[in-house]
Amino acid sequence: MTLAVEAIDLRRTFTSRSGTFRRTRKDVEAVKGVSFEIAPGELFGLLGPNGAGKTTTIKMLITLLIPTSGRANVLGHDVVHDVREVRRRIGYVFGGDRGLYERLSGLDNLRYFSELYGVPPREQKKRIGELLELVGLTGREGERVEGYSRGMRQRLHIARGLLHDPDVFFLDEPSIGIDPVGARELRATIAGLREQGKTVLLTTHYMFEADELCDRIAVIRSGEIVAEGTPAELKGLVSAGRVLEVETYGIGDEAVAARAQSAAYAPSWSRSAASCRCWSSRASPAPRSPSRCWRSWGRRVSVGSATATRRWRTPMSSW
Amino acid sequence: MTRLRQLVVCFWLQFKILLFSPFEGFSAVVFPLMFATAALLVYRVNGDPEAMLYAGIGAAAMGIWTSQTVSATTLVQRERRAGTLELVVAAPTPFSLVLLPITCAMATIGLYSVLATILWDWWLFDIALHIENWPVFVLSILMATVTIALFGFLLSVSAVRYRTSWALGAALEYPGWLLCGFVVPLDLLPDVLRPISRALAPTWAVEGMRAAAAGKSARGDLAICGAVGPAYAALAGWLGVRLINAARRDATPALS
Numbered sequence: 001m002t003l004a005v006e007a008i009d010l011r012r013t014f015t016s017r018s019g020t021f022r023r024t025r026k027d028v029e030a031v032k033g034v035s036f037e038i039a040p041g042e043l044f045g046l047l048g049p050n051g052a053g054k055t056t057t058i059k060m061l062i063t064l065l066i067p068t069s070g071r072a073n074v075l076g077h078d079v080v081h082d083v084r085e086v087r088r089r090i091g092y093v094f095g096g097d098r099g100l101y102e103r104l105s106g107l108d109n110l111r112y113f114s115e116l117y118g119v120p121p122r123e124q125k126k127r128i129g130e131l132l133e134l135v136g137l138t139g140r141e142g143e144r145v146e147g148y149s150r151g152m153r154q155r156l157h158i159a160r161g162l163l164h165d166p167d168v169f170f171l172d173e174p175s176i177g178i179d180p181v182g183a184r185e186l187r188a189t190i191a192g193l194r195e196q197g198k199t200v201l202l203t204t205h206y207m208f209e210a211d212e213l214c215d216r217i218a219v220i221r222s223g224e225i226v227a228e229g230t231p232a233e234l235k236g237l238v239s240a241g242r243v244l245e246v247e248t249y250g251i252g253d254e255a256v257a258a259r260a261q262s263a264a265y266a267p268s269w270s271r272s273a274a275s276c277r278c279w280s281s282r283a284s285p286a287p288r289s290p291s292r293c294w295r296s297w298g299r300r301v302s303v304g305s306a307t308a309t310r311r312w313r314t315p316m317s318s319w
Numbered sequence: 320m321t322r323l324r325q326l327v328v329c330f331w332l333q334f335k336i337l338l339f340s341p342f343e344g345f346s347a348v349v350f351p352l353m354f355a356t357a358a359l360l361v362y363r364v365n366g367d368p369e370a371m372l373y374a375g376i377g378a379a380a381m382g383i384w385t386s387q388t389v390s391a392t393t394l395v396q397r398e399r400r401a402g403t404l405e406l407v408v409a410a411p412t413p414f415s416l417v418l419l420p421i422t423c424a425m426a427t428i429g430l431y432s433v434l435a436t437i438l439w440d441w442w443l444f445d446i447a448l449h450i451e452n453w454p455v456f457v458l459s460i461l462m463a464t465v466t467i468a469l470f471g472f473l474l475s476v477s478a479v480r481y482r483t484s485w486a487l488g489a490a491l492e493y494p495g496w497l498l499c500g501f502v503v504p505l506d507l508l509p510d511v512l513r514p515i516s517r518a519l520a521p522t523w524a525v526e527g528m529r530a531a532a533a534g535k536s537a538r539g540d541l542a543i544c545g546a547v548g549p550a551y552a553a554l555a556g557w558l559g560v561r562l563i564n565a566a567r568r569d570a571t572p573a574l575s
Contacts, residue, residue, distance in 0.1 A: 014570055062409055066567045087411040098402025103339040104332060112332045115325040116410040116417060
């Protein structure tokens with residue numbers, strides 16, 4: 001079976017130059033060896049914060065950027081060499097209210113992109129009508145886009161991306177800047193795509209959106225995939241670990257760091273499962289009653305100094 | 320056939336965009352007339368009807384040049400600002416075939432400016448065109464329009480790398496009037512500028528218009544014009560491919 005999308009050790013470095021007379025060159029590695037596979041008909045999410053490399057990854061897959069190294073295939077076609085073949089088979093929609101000709105009507109926008117994407121003339125009218133129905137813009141298609149709300153524009157974008165009936169659909173943060181009702185309608189539209197058998201790659205930084213829509217999710221951070229699995233698997237990984245915030249009083253940094261490294265005082269913790277979000281220490285003692293800590297956080301842990309008070313905080317209900 | 324339909328539909332939709340722009344519409348309608356007025360007022364001082372005819376034909380071509388160069392250099396920038404540049408680049412249609420209908424739409428606005436200027440000259444300055452060879456004159460106008468459009472096409476592709484390309488359009492506007500001999504005879508230009516004038520297709524198109532108006536043979540002028548125009552298109556197509564490859568490889572020019 002041919003995979004819908006296959007990314008193998010994709011890397012992308014951007015070079016920026018600054019300075020007027022003495023030019024300095026700086027390389028920024030935006031994507032650092034990203035690999036994943038998407039099966040046909042799957043809705044795959046790329047979840048991560050801003051600047052994580054989601055858009056750069058998607059731009060390599062839709063042929064707008066050439067990878068610095070690594071390779072990627074879409075429906076078996078190489079994204080660097082088989083550009084035309086890839087472009088014929090993919091749809092691309094990005095978030096925000098740009099990407100449309102404001103002075104044209106929604107219908108004219110769709111007609112224009114139908115021509116550019118090679119939709120046969122005989123099919124255009126029927127296809128545009130179906131898509132307007134799908135995205136809920138029937139009856140508003142004759143109005144100029146400059147009068148559309150952001151949600152309407154985004155739905156028109158989706159219709160535009162689907163004009164040539166692509167097999168693989170790339171959605172780059174489609175719900176960004178849309179109000180909750182618009183975003184819900186958009187998510188319903190995206191869920192509808194999966195029901196139609198489309199392969200969808202969705203990038204988002206909204207966890208609930210990825211959870212609601214995606215069959216599988218890859219979490220990307222600083223250009224690297226740090227976790228991958230079904231939403232249930234990823235949630236399972238998180239609940240198996242502990243997010244810990246420790247505030248210390250009257251103990252030196254070295255002692256705190258040593259404890260954090262060894263994690264010996266908490267045998268139920270393993271290094272792989274636990275993540276220590278914040279270790280901070282205050283050099284000056286700030287007396288606080290141990291019992292208060294006990295009440296506040298439900299657990300008090302001795303680190304080895306009789307004078308020390310620890311505050312442990314974890315958001316996990318299981319803790 | 321499909322490609323032709325694509326060009327026609329895209330041309331029409333881009334033409335609609337240009338028509339719906341109040342500012343661009345105003346400038347396209349009024350500016351050529353103002354330029355023609357200024358040129359003809361200067362020439363009228365001598366009271367020479369031949370000089371007025373010379374300036375009248377040149378002023379008509381000035382409008383196309385102005386509408387093409389200024390808008391062509393900002394063409395890609397406008398697409399980038401609208402967020403559509405990425406989308407048209409990512410389309411299976413070659414980028415040059417995306418830009419061609421847009422430049423043709425701009426050329427149509429330029430064609431209007433020729434006709435409007437000729438009528439303006441006649442109405443305000445009593446310059447009646449005594450054309451000896453109307454078919455050749457019309458052909459010359461069409462060739463001027465098309466070749467200036469192709470020059471605009473070349474400019475738009477060349478300027479894609481620069482976000483401040485609009486300044487290039489403004490900078491080319493007035494030198495182009497001189498270099499193409501619209502209102503000043505080429506003989507008055509320094510020798511060093513002559514090769515530049517000869518490399519510009521509009522120079523030959525305007526020469527053809529003047530020759531047709533005077534009843535002389537315009538064949539040579541139009542032949543050169545017809546050769547230089549497609550050369551612009553070929554060069555623009557080649558540059559377009561190179562620039563898009565550069566955008567994919569180096570992420571400059573940025574497409575968004």
